[in-house]
Amino acid sequence: MSLQFITKVSNTSVSSLVVSDIFSADYDDYLIQQTVYDNASSNNDGTMRLLDSGGTVISAAEYYYAGENTRTYNSFTTTNGVGATSFGYFGYQDASFTSGVGLTMYVFKPYDSSLFTKCLWQAQVGGSGQARWYGGSHQSAETITGIQFDTGTGTVNMDCIVYGIKGF
């Protein structure tokens, strides 16, 4: 079987969810799912950062991303980040709202210290109802070992499920 479960991490009423030691030399690429981003203490728009080889969150201005938000309630929007301190446009939730989230993310070669780590994420988020379609590059070549989701504002209940994509 080529899709191998690595871990599931979840927590309640948190502003961050750290998912550490998930990337290794065992896999090149990864599939990540998020199914909970609920019960927000305030309106928020989530972000994601990477963890370096020591497990420290990378907050430098090294994140580049681009994508679109296909919204149920208004025209579609285009957003991007150039030299940002995180990848943007992950979970999005209105205060005191519980609607679920469906986030699929692929992470490519994070453990290869010679490459910029690549991410593709697609999501249907609860807050106001919209889908998100993004690609991002962490433009600093280094070993990445994990990820951290942040709400930016307030707390939510969050989860993260990680699979390795295995070749021969």
Add this chain to the structure above:
Amino acid sequence: MAGAFEIVDEYDVTSSLGSVILGGGSSGSSGLDVSIDSTYDTYFVTGSGVTLDAGNQLYLRWLVSGSEDLTANTKQWAQRAMLSNTSNEYRWYTSNYTEITLQNGTQAGENSAFILYLNCFPESSVGSMITVHSVYDHYGSPVGTGNRVWTRLGGAGDMTKQASDGIKIWSNANITEGTFRLFGLAK
């Protein structure tokens, strides 16, 4: 196991070459002599850590009985190009290939990655359909300047009713590194 991803073909580029073929029988790059066939309804493809030796694009062609289908104006594709440094673009064309990326950079660390879903490939009564999502470090002008990332989302279809047994991923530059994998989604 129903629903599982099963590895079918794989090629890891370790020396410079112009293209990689997944499936396609004896034409395949891996030498495994495997084809896209009715074993699976849907196939999934990953490409990661793909680097080129010059600023250029990645393309895909369909294989029919192990050979590239070069028939003009039979492949229709439309994709959204989403750009970190400027307005997003619509990309569409009718040709004998589809784009996967637009312009990959060549600075140290820069690379591209993509996922594809392949449907209807073994069926001779319909065309073969692909969905594309890719991300790549786009080069500045001149090549090697500017930090930016571009991503592509969309699809491509072979409008000819024919079975396709593989794909060829190629560039007008040389592919110097990259891991390419073909999975089947078990029934």
